[in-house]
Amino acid sequence: MRLERPTRGRILVADHDIDRLHTSQIPFYRRQIGVVFQNHQLLFDRDVFANVALPLQIQGLEPHEAARRVRAALDKVGLLHREKALPIELSGGEQQRIGIARAVVNKPALLLADEPTGNLDPQLSADIMRLFEDFNRIGTTIMIASHDLALIARLHHRILKLSEGRLIGDDATVEEVS
Amino acid sequence: MNASRTPPPRQPRQRSSSSDQPDTRQAKSRRGARSQRTRVNSRLRAWARHHRAMALDSVRRLIRRPLGSLMTMLAIGVALILPCALWLTLDSARLLDAGLEESASLTVYLDTAMEESEAMQMASILRDQPQVAAARLVTAAEGMAEFEQALGLEDALMRLDSNPLPASVVVAPLDTSPQAVRDLSEQLESIQGVDEVRLDLAWLERLRRLAELGQRLTLALGVLFGFGVLLIVGNTIRLSVENRRQEIEVVTLIGATHAFVRRPFLYSGAWYGLGGGLLAWLLLGLGGQWLSAPVQALAQSYGAHFTVPRLDWEGSAALLISSTLLGWLGGWMAVDRHLKEIRPR
Numbered sequence: 001m002r003l004e005r006p007t008r009g010r011i012l013v014a015d016h017d018i019d020r021l022h023t024s025q026i027p028f029y030r031r032q033i034g035v036v037f038q039n040h041q042l043l044f045d046r047d048v049f050a051n052v053a054l055p056l057q058i059q060g061l062e063p064h065e066a067a068r069r070v071r072a073a074l075d076k077v078g079l080l081h082r083e084k085a086l087p088i089e090l091s092g093g094e095q096q097r098i099g100i101a102r103a104v105v106n107k108p109a110l111l112l113a114d115e116p117t118g119n120l121d122p123q124l125s126a127d128i129m130r131l132f133e134d135f136n137r138i139g140t141t142i143m144i145a146s147h148d149l150a151l152i153a154r155l156h157h158r159i160l161k162l163s164e165g166r167l168i169g170d171d172a173t174v175e176e177v178s
Numbered sequence: 179m180n181a182s183r184t185p186p187p188r189q190p191r192q193r194s195s196s197s198d199q200p201d202t203r204q205a206k207s208r209r210g211a212r213s214q215r216t217r218v219n220s221r222l223r224a225w226a227r228h229h230r231a232m233a234l235d236s237v238r239r240l241i242r243r244p245l246g247s248l249m250t251m252l253a254i255g256v257a258l259i260l261p262c263a264l265w266l267t268l269d270s271a272r273l274l275d276a277g278l279e280e281s282a283s284l285t286v287y288l289d290t291a292m293e294e295s296e297a298m299q300m301a302s303i304l305r306d307q308p309q310v311a312a313a314r315l316v317t318a319a320e321g322m323a324e325f326e327q328a329l330g331l332e333d334a335l336m337r338l339d340s341n342p343l344p345a346s347v348v349v350a351p352l353d354t355s356p357q358a359v360r361d362l363s364e365q366l367e368s369i370q371g372v373d374e375v376r377l378d379l380a381w382l383e384r385l386r387r388l389a390e391l392g393q394r395l396t397l398a399l400g401v402l403f404g405f406g407v408l409l410i411v412g413n414t415i416r417l418s419v420e421n422r423r424q425e426i427e428v429v430t431l432i433g434a435t436h437a438f439v440r441r442p443f444l445y446s447g448a449w450y451g452l453g454g455g456l457l458a459w460l461l462l463g464l465g466g467q468w469l470s471a472p473v474q475a476l477a478q479s480y481g482a483h484f485t486v487p488r489l490d491w492e493g494s495a496a497l498l499i500s501s502t503l504l505g506w507l508g509g510w511m512a513v514d515r516h517l518k519e520i521r522p523r
Contacts, residue, residue: 001431024435031433041428058434060224102432 034103038115042087073105093124236445257508261400270487297345300486413510443513451505
């Protein structure tokens with residue numbers, strides 16, 4: 001996300017060294033990445049629709065095209081009926097799902113999720129992980145940071161283990177979940 | 179930064195397919211050129227759409243806090259009033275000065291022992307001089323009357339036995355430049371029957387220096403108070419940026435450019451500036467009206483006609499445009515400075 005710069009080594013995203021990006025290029029780079037935050041980071045002064053439409057508005061998409069995509073994203077997370085609600089009226093799980101809808105609305109190639117299930121109960125956590133898997137199936141690269149080891153283990157995808165800032169494990173076995 | 183709302187989409191219209199065109203290289207490049215043009219077009223439309231949305235959004239935010247916005251605009255208005263009023267006063271004084279320059283006149287005092295008929299003859303001689311545009315005779319009696327009126331002594335019981343004043347001729351020169359007037363004065367003094375020629379060049383010079391001083395003062399005050407307006411707007415916008423910190427952070431992480439984030443605050447600044455300018459214009463008008471009666475009375479007691487200067491259309495437009503620009507600039511400065519503190523690196 002170019003929030004930090006590496007002290008050593010390089011960060012390559014799609015074979016591009018992102019540390020070499022000029023400041024003016026960073027916004028355009030960030031537009032290609034969808035981010036799901038731990039505390040959803042929704043804007044409380046506007047309704048769900050406006051929240052999810054934010055990335056499209058930044059890109060300058062036409063209003064009717066943007067509306068179409070917003071509704072598609074909301075439908076994917078199962079919250080199309082809550083389009084006019086304010087974020088404060090939603091439950092924790094719903095807020096998190098709106099955050100996910102906002103992250104995927106512009107169909108990014110890479111989706112980053114920081115503790116997406118941190119505040120959620122096991123059932124909701126499982127639902128959200130299933131959502132991520134759906135996105136992955138249609139071709140989005142997904143990188144999830146999580147402490148929920150049990151949940152991750154159940155998913156049978158590539159797991160990178162970090163401890164005190166060091167990579168201590170890279171379980172590259174990818175099994176197709178039938 | 180609100181998104182616009184549209185109803186659910188209807189059935190998609192049938193688009194004319196471009197497949198009826200032969201897929202020649204020409205056709206392909208034509209399509210490519212068209213798509214490039216429409217891409218530029220759509221980018222322009224998106225830019226215009228965002229500007230429109232931000233302009234409206236910032237007005238709505240101002241209205242949502244009516245008292246606070248009004249106070250800021252009032253502060254800006256008050257800051258703008260003083261330089262404006264000074265400029266107006268100077269402008270009218272300059273007109274006065276110009277009028278005086280145009281009527282830079284010499285007073286030719288004739289010999290004291292002259293008869294009235296001789297005085298009239300002198301007047302026509304002076305009128306015929308080449309550099310003289312006009313000559314007006316002021317007889318001794320008239321001179322005395324003017325003198326008494328100027329000093330407010332019409333009702334004075336103490337009157338002099340005889341009129342010590344000479345007759346005079348007020349001469350208006352053709353060329354009002356200081357050198358030409360000086361030459362004419364020397365020339366007229368040499369005429370027989372002329373006692374002395376009074377020319378108050380010193381007074382004209384002094385007036386011109388005063389006007390220059392006034393211009394400099396107005397400029398200095400204008401710059402100072404303009405800077406004050408920048409600070410007022412800057413402070414308000416800084417608070418506004420602080421309040422919307424979370425929104426700015428989120429939007430930056432999603433990929434908003436600096437210009438995108440800055441836009442609503444620039445519009446806020448411009449609206450504050452415009453509002454402040456309008457208030458200044460209003461207050462100047464009201465103040466002018468309130469002062470006009472006593473000022474006119476004072477002028478009349480001096481025998482002059484003077485009305486309080488008012489801002490004309492050009493002046494008003496200049497005031498509003500400059501106040502809006504100042505507000506916009508103040509917003510820019512504040513946003514640039516404080517965005518750096520907020521944004522994730």
